[in-house]
Amino acid sequence: MRETKIILSEKEIPKKWYNIMADMPNLPRPPLHPQTKQPVGPDDLKAIFPMSLIEQEVSQERWIEIPEEVLRIYSLWRPSPLHRAYRLEEALKTPAKIYYKYEGVSPAGSHKPNTAVAQAYYNKKEGIKRIATETGAGQWGSAMALAGSLFGIDVTVYMVKVSYNQKPYRRIAMETWGAKVYASPSEVTEAGRRILKEEPDNPGSLGIAISEAVEDAATHSDTNYSLGSVLNHVLLHQTVIGLEAKRQFEVVGDYPDIIIGCCGGGSNLAGVSFPFLQDKINGKDLRVIAVEPQSCPTLTKGEFRYDFGDTAGLTPLLMMYTLGHDFIPPGIHAGGLRYHADAPLVCQLYHDGLIEARAYPQTAVFEAAIQFAKAEGIIPAPETAHAIKAVIDEANLCKEEGKEKTILFNLSGHGILDLQAYADYLDGKLEDYEYPEEKIKEALAKLPEV
Ligand SMILES: *Cc1c(COP(=O)(O)O)cnc(C)c1O
Numbered sequence: 001m002r003e004t005k006i007i008l009s010e011k012e013i014p015k016k017w018y019n020i021m022a023d024m025p026n027l028p029r030p031p032l033h034p035q036t037k038q039p040v041g042p043d044d045l046k047a048i049f050p051m052s053l054i055e056q057e058v059s060q061e062r063w064i065e066i067p068e069e070v071l072r073i074y075s076l077w078r079p080s081p082l083h084r085a086y087r088l089e090e091a092l093k094t095p096a097k098i099y100y101k102y103e104g105v106s107p108a109g110s111h112k113p114n115t116a117v118a119q120a121y122y123n124k125k126e127g128i129k130r131i132a133t134e135t136g137a138g139q140w141g142s143a144m145a146l147a148g149s150l151f152g153i154d155v156t157v158y159m160v161k162v163s164y165n166q167k168p169y170r171r172i173a174m175e176t177w178g179a180k181v182y183a184s185p186s187e188v189t190e191a192g193r194r195i196l197k198e199e200p201d202n203p204g205s206l207g208i209a210i211s212e213a214v215e216d217a218a219t220h221s222d223t224n225y226s227l228g229s230v231l232n233h234v235l236l237h238q239t240v241i242g243l244e245a246k247r248q249f250e251v252v253g254d255y256p257d258i259i260i261g262c263c264g265g266g267s268n269l270a271g272v273s274f275p276f277l278q279d280k281i282n283g284k285d286l287r288v289i290a291v292e293p294q295s296c297p298t299l300t301k302g303e304f305r306y307d308f309g310d311t312a313g314l315t316p317l318l319m320m321y322t323l324g325h326d327f328i329p330p331g332i333h334a335g336g337l338r339y340h341a342d343a344p345l346v347c348q349l350y351h352d353g354l355i356e357a358r359a360y361p362q363t364a365v366f367e368a369a370i371q372f373a374k375a376e377g378i379i380p381a382p383e384t385a386h387a388i389k390a391v392i393d394e395a396n397l398c399k400e401e402g403k404e405k406t407i408l409f410n411l412s413g414h415g416i417l418d419l420q421a422y423a424d425y426l427d428g429k430l431e432d433y434e435y436p437e438e439k440i441k442e443a444l445a446k447l448p449e450v
Contacts, residue, residue: 004086006248008079014243015066017236020274020345022062023281025352028344031316032306037450040316048217048225050126053119056233064236066118073117073150077106078240082248083411088375089395096398097254098391100411101245101272102378108173110381110413111268112143112228115237119226120147130154130223132216134184134209137163137336138170139381139413140228145179156223158184158192158212161204169417184209191215191312205328206338207311214314229265230309230318230343238271241410246275249408256286256408258394262386263290263299263357264336266343272410277354289394290346290357291386293365295333295433298323298342299350299357301440306450307341317450320347323435324443330433334421335362336383358390361432365389366425369415381413382421 021027030039042054049057056064066074085098103111123131131153135141141157148155157179164171164183174181184204185192191211195202202208217225227234249255259276261269273288280286290299302321309315311325320341327340341347349355369385371392372378380388387409398405415422424430 002086003252004084006082006084006251008244008247010075010079012244012247013071013074013078014240015071016063017066018239018243018275018278019059019062019064019236020277021060021232023278024349025281026348028348029319031318032450034308034313034316037317037448044316048214050122050128050224052122052126053233056236057231066240067121070118070121074114074240079244080105080241082245083376085376088372091371091375092392092395092399094395094399095402095404096395097404097406098395099256099406099408101241101408102411103241103268104378104411104414108139108143108146109417110139110143111238111241111271111410112140113146114240114271115228115234115267116143116147116226117150118237120144120151120153123224123226124151124153128153128222128224130156130220131226132156132158132213132223133226133228134158134206134213136160136206136338137167137418138174141179141181142170142173142177143228144226145174145177148179149177155179156216157181158186158209160184160206160209161202167420184212186212188212189215205311210310211312211314229267229339232345234267235270235274235343235345238267239274241268241271242273242275245272245408254406257405258287258289258407260289260291260387260390260394260407260409262337262383262412263292263342263346264383265339266290266346268410268412270343270346272408273355277349280354288355289390290350290355291390292357292359293333293335293337293386294359294361295435296323296327296329296338297359297435298340299347300359301435301437302341303444304347304351305444305447307447309341317448318344320344321350322444323440324447326446327443332431332433333362334382334424334430335365335386336381337386360386360389361434362430363425363432366422366430368392378411379415379422380411381415382418384412384415387412
C-alpha cells in the first residue's frame with residue numbers, strides 16, 4: 001500500500017533547533033538603534049525581552065538545545081505529519097511528486113505555536129509574569145494565548161479593532177485560553193489614548209497595536225513583549241518543521257528539488273527550508289521559493305535597506321527588503337502576508353541568491369486553494385494558498401517538460417477560521433491589485449539615512 005502520511009514517533013521530535021547563522025555565507029547587518037543609528041546591544045533589548053532570547057538572537061552556534069519542558073509541550077501535536085499529495089498530483093496529471101508538511105495540526109491551527117511555546121517558556125523561567133503582544137486577524141495572538149495557558153503565564157493581546165469586531169472567533173479562542181484581549185487602539189495605554197482622543201473611531205492597525213504592546217511591556221517590570229515572526233530567534237524555533245521533514249524524507253528515501261513557502265515575515269518559510277538550505281550551502285542542488293502577494297510584494301519589489309520594524313518607527317532599524325514602514329496594503333487584499341518587510345535572515349539569503357521569490361495576484365491564489373481543498377480535503381489558510389499556487393505552477397511545468405521533480409511545501413495553517421475570505425472570493429468580491437512602483441519609491445524616500 002502506498003503511504004500518504006509519513007509519521008514520526010514522539011521520540012523523533014528534534015532535540016535541537018538549527019541556527020543558519022552558523023552556515024550562511026554573509027551574516028545580516030546588525031540592527032541599529034532608532035535614534036543613535038549605532039548597533040543595538042543587549043541592554044537596549046533587556047526592557048522587553050528575556051536574556052535567553054536576546055542571546056539566541058545573536059548566537060552563531062549551529063545547534064541550540066530545545067529545553068525538555070518545551071519538548072513536552074511540542075509533543076501535544078508534534079511531530080507534524082508529512083503528507084504525499086497523491087490526489088493533487090493525479091488531479092494535475094503531473095509527474096512531479098508533491099509533499100506537504102502540515103502545521104495545521106497545532107491547537108491554534110498554524111505553525112506559530114512552535115515559537116510561542118518557546119518564548120513563553122524562556123520568559124517564565126526568567127521570572128516574567130505576563131506577556132504583552134499584538135495581533136491582526138488573531139493567528140499570533142491565539143498562538144501566544146495558547147502558550148501562556150500551557151506555561152501558566154498571563155497574556156495580554158492588543159488586537160487591531162476592525163479584526164476584533166469583524167473576526168470574533170480567534171478572539172474567543174484567545175479568551176478561552178485565558179488571555180485578556182483589548183481592541184486596539186485601547187484606553188489601556190498612553191499610545192492608544194492619544195489616538196482615541198484625536199480620532200475616537202480609529203479602526204486600528206498593526207503598527208498601533210505594536211506600539212501599545214511595547215509600551216505595556218516597557219512600563220511594567222513583570223511584563224515582556226513578544227513577536228511572532230521576523231526576528232532571528234523566531235525563525236530558529238520554527239526550524240523544527242524542516243528538521244522533522246528531513247527525517248521524514250529519509251524514511252521514504254526521497255529528497256526535495258524545490259521547497260516552497262508563503263512569506264509574510266518569513267518564519268514558516270525559514271522553518272521548513274533552513275535545515276535544507278544548510279545542504280544547499282554545502283553544494284546540494286536545491287531551489288527554495290518564497291511566495292508573496294502582488295499587493296504586498298516585499299521581496300520582489302522592495303529595496304534592501306535599513307527600515308523600522310513597526311509603523312510608528314519605535315523599533316530598531318533592521319536591514320530588510322522593505323516597501324517602507326508606513327506601507328498599508330489595499331483594503332481589498334484578503335490573503336494576509338501584509339507585513340511591509342521580511343525577516344533579516346530571509347532577506348540576506350535572498351540577496352545572496354540562496355532563496356528565490358515570486359508574487360501572485362489574489363484571485364489566482366484562492367483558485368489554487370480551492371483546487372487543493374477539492375483534491376486533498378484540507379482548506380488551507382489564505383496565506384498558505386500563496387505557496388500552493390506556486391506548487392501547482394511548478395508541478396504544471398514538470399508536466400510540460402516531462403520532469404519528475406520532488407516538491408515540498410509548508411502547509412503553514414488551516415483556513416477554517418478564515419472562511420470570510422473564501423466567502424468573498426466565492427461571491428466574486430475579490431479583485432487583483434498590483435502594488436504600484438511609484439508608491440514604493442515615495443514611501444522609501446521617507447526612510448532614515450544610515
Ligand atoms: C502568520 C502566518 C503566516 C505568515 O507568517 P510567516 O512569518 O511568514 O510565516 C503564514 N501562514 C500562516 C498560517 C500564518 O498564521
